[in-house]
Amino acid sequence: MIRYNAPRNLKLKSFNWELIILLWLVFFFNQADRQVFNVILPQIKISLQLTDAELGMIASVFIWAIGLCVPLSGYIGDVFSKKKVIIFSLLLWSVATFFTGFSAGLIHLVILRGIVGSSESFYAPAANALIGDTYKDKTGFAMAIHQTALYAGIIMSGLIGALIAERFGWSVAFYIFGGIGIVLSIVLVVRFKKDILPDTDSLVIKKKVTVFDGLKGLFQKKTAVLLTMAFACMIFVNVGYLTWAPTFLHEKYKLSLANAGFSSMFYHHVFAFLGVLAGGRFSDYLAKTNIGSRLKLQAFGLLLGSPFIYLLGSANELIWVYTGMGLFGFFRGIYDSNIYASLFLVTAPGVRASVSGAMIMFAFLIGAFAPWILGTIKPTLGLSSGLSALSVVYLLGSIFIFIALRFTLAKEIHVDAEAK
Template sequence: MNAPSEIPSKIPTAKKSGGFRHWELLVLLWLAFFLNQADRQIFSVVLPLIRSDLGFTDAELGLIASSLVWTYGLLVPIAGFLGDRFSRRNIIGFCLLFWSVATLFTGLCATLVQFILLRGIATGGGEAFYAPSSNALLGEKYAKSRAFALSIHQTAVYAGIILSGLIAGYIGEHYGWQNAFFLFGGLGIVLAGVIFLRIPKDPPLLAPQKNIKQEVLATAAHIVKKPTVVLLTLAFGCMVFVNVGYLTWMPTFLVDKFGLTLTDAGFSSLFYHHVGAFLGVLIGAKLSDHYALRLPKSRVIVQAAGLFLAAPFILIMSLSTSPLLTYVALFLFGVFRGWYDSNIVASLYEVVSPKIRSSAYGLVLACAFLIGASAPYLLGILKPTLGLSKGLAGLSAVYILGGLFLSLAAWVYFDKDQQKAQHETTDLS
């Protein structure tokens, strides 16, 4: 098989100034990622209202949430390959427009099938195309401050989830759950237009090939030969499993266990955890950037430490009978989860060739989200018998498993795989 054809072009880079122009790309992509996460979280916040209004069972609500993650996982590798072969600006703008329209129309849904089609397949499908292109574009634009730029971008996850919890909960309680979808969908449509106007179109790094299937298989075979990538992917899958399970059911958990209002539950379930994660991701980035200059595997070690240290607080969060203790545990769970998040992309980029970073990240995302997608559905099935407290507590064991995968990668395989990446060419045959 022929290697992907390289296009001899230079990616546009910002001028070496500290002004707004230099950081405009990061600002706009931060806003896009903010809406990516906010749109994804709205459903979980207004879930009790949808259940009451439309009469869905817990399993059906879990199925709707899982359908988005399954769709995301299936489509994100395609997104990664397109991100190496077409304008990333165009991919980001069009996918933002698509998922925002789907979010807006989710407010009109009334049946299970409609929610699965619009909320699960359309929204999840649109969101799948964002991360590979945006992270690759940021990694190239801000090469000298990559971990910092990617970590700032990552903070949009926490801000989007926190504010969507507060805003969607308030709108749902006072104006109906439908209007939460209308608001965030409309904002995304406007931002898509701004991105097309303000971000220059970038040339692709690789020429599109006629046989995309062979390209996918060749790149997959190339990265699967690196045990570090496989272990990073398995650990990522553990994190996604915990994350989507927690995000889907935590607002309902607080409503049912402590009798909070929907607005209070939407805020409390997300605010304390993601403020902690915001701090943790900045701390983790600084730690890894400092030590990685001498010991590149430090990025993976920081991730492993984050998962191990977060696990006990997941257990406390789930089993505590005190709202205050639950919030403290949520915060510390978030701090150490942030350590992990700070190097998701940077760790992978240490062991893959620069020319296939978008493709490789797409494949890693696909596997991780397919591993983790079943969590909302499984917790929904177990809720009537086991209860959410025990179900959420079990997520701590999944974090420990992820930490073990990362420890194995750091101490056994990382050095060899990083050396391979440093000497690789674009020949992926």
């Protein structure tokens, strides 16, 4: 068994704000560089003369690249310095994003978005394991703060990316977002020092980790498998929504590219921002007396979010569409606040990055089909029906977590999780 032992001379601050702020900035551009492509899809479609199915395929290739590479990235996050993995990941995806602006056709976009996706896959396992190791009994709150970067990155890319594309062309949006990420990677090299980031990799006495330990650690625990299935449902809905919601508002309600990009992301992610902070704080409090409370919040987040997904696709007035987007976002935030904190309840510290990577792999490989499926049915059934149908997938995800709560969690909680 892998034990966590903190040296006596290590003095961790009550809350390491500088670390979480730096990770927040990295995660911001992790998500912004993803979403800027989705926001300016209509302009890319016209400029490069691509079909809806081809655009959906590009988005799917991006997600498949993450899913296929993340087991390796999780393993690397366990055996190498998490600080260096994070910096390498940021630099590589930022360079690829910059050069995406030079794309001249389908093949170029497929290759470059594939590079962006594969390099971004190295960030989440290392970052989430680092947060789990560093913040201990404040894991839920720390991860909730970190998660808000996802929402902020998507909102700002929706607004700024669309404005840049409308005024200067879609290529310039990639140049700017990629360029800022390159600069940020240099900042991390300077600031990721032991005075603000204790070398938590040295605090864990490990057995030798192999590339297969993530899969082994995942499938040994039924709870982890069920959480992965629920996560896959969330990712399927999320990827489908992020890819096609801007186009949905642009085409159905005749909003400008900038307005559609901003509105489709703003209402959803502002409320998700509130939900994730509330969920993180509340789950840390409840977990002191009921360790299963993290999973309960996740299950109800998916269950209560489901009807609002249906509403945003089926409503015929923008006020109700935005209401659906907002409340879908709030309950999505409740779920998001404990994605990794729940997984770590049944995962040993020394393989958390690897097991996280395995979970992300399966979720993203499944979720990657959503953009392609919605793009394929768009000419016949329309995006309204496609988006509404995603509510069923959310409902299915909540069922998986309720099963874990009822039948598996109590038997599989890791000894270090019980000690918290």
